[in-house]
Amino acid sequence: MKIEIAKSCGFCFGVKRAVQIASKHRGASTIGELIHNSQEIARLKDECGVKTLKNINELSGETAIIRTHGITKSDLATLKERGTKVIDATCPFVTKPQQIVEKMSAEGYEIIFFGDSEHPESKSVTSYANKVYIVSNADELEKLKLRNKVALISQTTKKLENFNKIAAALISKCKEVRVFNTICDATFKNQEACQELAKRADIMIVIGGKTSSNTKQLFYIASELCDAHHIENADELEPAWFKDKELCGITAGASTPEWIITQIIDKIKQITA
Amino acid sequence: MKIEIAKSCGFCFGVKRAVQIASKHRGASTIGELIHNSQEIARLKDECGVKTLKNINELSGETAIIRTHGITKSDLATLKERGTKVIDATCPFVTKPQQIVEKMSAEGYEIIFFGDSEHPESKSVTSYANKVYIVSNADELEKLKLRNKVALISQTTKKLENFNKIAAALISKCKEVRVFNTICDATFKNQEACQELAKRADIMIVIGGKTSSNTKQLFYIASELCDAHHIENADELEPAWFKDKELCGITAGASTPEWIITQIIDKIKQITA
Structure with a gap:
């Protein structure tokens, strides 16, 4: 079976930027998930010491990182009133x-x-x-x-x-x-590339957080054109999916880091070897 | 054969208003046709003494009536510079x-x-x-x-x-x-009523000036649904059109006066009697 990655997929400008900002602020906390990818959130915690809080009331430290999706106007005002240091990783x-x-x-x-x-x-x-x-x-x-x-x-x-x-x-x-x-624009490009690939593929593996809106859109586009599966990690892959398939397309949401895509491709190769 | 008039057709608010304004200004001239209906233009000239000029340079009198469609910003400025009395019949x-x-x-x-x-x-x-x-x-x-x-x-x-x-x-x-x-809105309503009638009719007679944009739209809508004819006056009616027809629909553009609609219906009745 051949594996092909969509011409445009994965980390977008805003996500790349947010991860870079967050990784420079050891000890800081993000209000909500920085990006919609739990594996990358876990990596940021383990490797960069950046915690994820549910809301502003859980904040005890002095530095809050604003997630790519932004926070509400009133939450931002409250943080400023409290004198919290705010690092804005909201996507421009x-x-x-x-x-x-x-x-x-x-x-x-x-x-x-x-x-x-x-x-x-x-x-x-x-x-x-x-x-x-x-x-x-x-x-x-x-x-x-x-x-x-x-x-x-x-x-x-x-x-x-x-x-x-x-x-x-x-x-x-x-x-x-x-x-x-x-x-x-990144959303457009990923969607276009997904569509182009899904037209030719027998199966599409759509990688990304289950709460990620843009990943869900990719899955929707792919599933209209071929057999598609939305997964977050390699453990979810099922060997039966790939039986008699000739071309497997890969795409990933804007919050999916490259290391997860690589892991999943390696696992598919192993399954179909 | 049955004859039915569309629920909404003929003179719109702006045209009614313009004709009323013009008919009160004997001796004045309109810059271009007041409305897109040559029969009504002729009536205004004969009964109300309102002339139609091709452009502002033909103007010799002191009073200019602005047509329903308006005139250009520069023409209006020129008229004002020349001290012409301007009666604005531009549709609001x-x-x-x-x-x-x-x-x-x-x-x-x-x-x-x-x-x-x-x-x-x-x-x-x-x-x-x-x-x-x-x-x-x-x-x-x-x-x-x-x-x-x-x-x-x-x-x-x-x-x-x-x-x-x-x-x-x-x-x-x-x-x-x-x-x-x-x-x-009047355009909408006339188009909707035309469509509704044309769906049921065997033939539609669309009455209005050949240069009238809204009449052309009505003709287009009707001709997609049944046998349709765009005419300006009763002389254009052809008896052959009505052969074996059961329901004849009538609609008219926003510049078509009621007296023309009545003339045409009378002629159709006469032909099909």
Whole structure:
């Protein structure tokens, strides 16, 4: 069986940057998981002495690292009030939508955020709004009574096609729709490369955290085109998956470190040898 | 054969208003056709003494009536410089996009106008822009090199579905797309009613000026659903069209006066009696 890695996959700019920042701050704590990959979080703890806290109330040290997805405006304010040293590892592509949401809210726009309401990025970005609706598809707009001026912003890891459907529904309902395409380029590229490979592959192994939004999107794209499996580590691989398969495609979410990808490929080679 | 008139058709708010304004100004001249209906233009001349000029240079009297579609910013400025008395019969739904285009241009947005470049409304609205691209479909955007901030505005008589396609293409290309849904409600309603009737009818007679954009849209909608004919007056009716037809639907563009619709229905009744 041949193994091929997608032309674009794995660590994105924001994740690379956050891991680099965190690894330089031994003894500091991140508020929530720095990135959506538990193995890398464990490595940061073991090798760099960076702990992961559930929320700001667990903080006892002086230095807090802000995760790639950002934290809420009020949490940030509380940390500053307490005199906590704040190291901002928020992805710049998340800081941008936070700023947009704050500015549009101040200008009187009602905010429509396309995202998963439970995702930390959604929570951090929408915390900058006065009035906001978080929607995961166009149908959810039907029941909303909107003003004539709305601003539409997306979670960075969403699919453009679905974002456009929401934009179209809003344009039918409102006089002015200010659309900010805040979907990340890296997300685009990984999705495109995944699609291209999945079309040719017999099986796709999608590697990444189970809570990672962008990994879930990759899995969704792959599973529409071939037999796909979403795993976090090599232990989850099942030999039966690879029976009679000729081409195995590999892709990984933006928070998946290279060392995990390598481990998994080695294990697949071993299984199919 | 049964004849049924679409639930919504004919004179819209802006046209009604313009005809009312013009008919009160005997001796005044309109710059271009007040509305896109040559029969009504002829009636205004004969009954109300309102002339139609090709452009501002033909103007010799003191009073100029601005047509429903508006005139260009520079023509308006010239008239004011010359001391011409200006009676503004521009449809308020056209004045609005003029203002939007001017404001967005001033704020540094590149303007994308969805319209027919030769239509007087397109000319009047886009004359308020610093930099503008007039496009008639999404494909035309491909060759454009756009800035990251664009504003999208529509000719009032366009189809929402096509407007949304252009919006989607822009959202893929630009970071911020400010979408102003300037499509007129009357246009929507007439199109919806036309579609509903054309689905049931065997033949649709679409009445309106041959240069009327909204009438052309109605004809397009009807012709996709049944045998449709776009006519301006009763003389164009052909008896052969109605052979073996059970239901004849009637619709009319926003500039078509009721007296023409009545004339045409009377003639159809006569033909099919």
